[in-house]
Amino acid sequence: MPADTNPAGDIFGGWIMSLMDLAAGVSAGTRAKGRVATAAVSNLSFLRPVKVGDVVCVYTDVVRTGRTSVTVGVEAWVLRRNQGERERVTFAQFVLVAVDEHGTPRPLPLA
Template identity: 40%
Template sequence: MQITSKPARESYTVMNELVLPNDTNPLHNLMGGRLLHLMDIAAAISAQKHSNHIVVTASVDNVSFKQPVKLGDVITINAKVTRAFRTSMEVRIEVWSENIPSGSKIKSNEAYYTFVALDGDGKPAVIPELLPETEEEKHLFDTAQSRRELRLIVAGKMKPEEASHLKAIFFPEE
């Protein structure tokens, strides 16, 4: 039986990781590539929970490293699907860094990843619609189409004049 819709909360994923010496650069900060790897894993788990399929990463939005993550910190990665399209879905990731002995906790960064669900033959699979329930989920759902159009334009898969949601933002009277 094909599930037609699922609430966003069912895709919620939390991943924790202790930053060890092998994960750091000479400044004893978590290497950016290592963090991107962990973010991709957490986001993929979230996408699989929503789609009930194997997923592949289609795109990663701009990731800015706002605060360094130090050796010995614990990172917590929160991931949740914000919108599902026909075969793809957007996942929002937040990364928190915590120094347990001092009790300090900071938001290191956030990003949006896009995944495509695949069937057993490696072809794109139709996925359930997303049901946003909270005000934040509804806001992220409503703004996801604009982010998607921007991604497609940057990737050269959509012409700017075809972007209906972005056009409404920049040219509201048309």
């Protein structure tokens, strides 16, 4: 939406990053079978701007699991004004930790 843009008309990177964090949380929460919290983000790269009117698609892949953590690769792609080829615009790795009802890290259940 226009309220989510900078003066050049590009969508704020933080807004795109929040979509990616939500998608990573869904993937990690599914693997953890419960609540997760974002612990770190690495290799965040903004490759191309996202414009008002672009359709944003976010894809995830669990790339590693630890005792309490899940590392999720996340990519954001756009369909420019709902036409043409999709373009990859952003990628990153998110590390999320499984937590209990008190926010304390807990072991992941067996896969």
